[in-house]
Amino acid sequence: MSLYVWEGVLTDYTPGVIFALAASADGARVAVRRAESEPARTDKKGRVWPAVVHPDHDCGCKVCEEMRVAPDVYDSPAGFAVWGGS
Numbered sequence: 001m002s003l004y005v006w007e008g009v010l011t012d013y014t015p016g017v018i019f020a021l022a023a024s025a026d027g028a029r030v031a032v033r034r035a036e037s038e039p040a041r042t043d044k045k046g047r048v049w050p051a052v053v054h055p056d057h058d059c060g061c062k063v064c065e066e067m068r069v070a071p072d073v074y075d076s077p078a079g080f081a082v083w084g085g086s
């Protein structure tokens, strides 16, 4: 298992990070897509939000788009910190 990291992604006001512990880069992509999937729901105002499903292939959403490039791979002790911001 290695840690796969995409830095400088999903930028709103500041960039975010996508990461996964997996056996391969493609395995990391699948793990992230599954973690980012959500069932359909209705919020407190009665608005219906459709399911967000990231299948095991690039569905074209922002998360999938950001993972099209090769991630950084860590397979020995390493650490980093990402500051929040506005």
Ligand SMILES: [Zn+2]
Residues within 6 Å of the ligand: 033, 053, 054, 055, 058, 059, 060, 061, 062, 063, 064
């Ligand atoms: Zn997607």
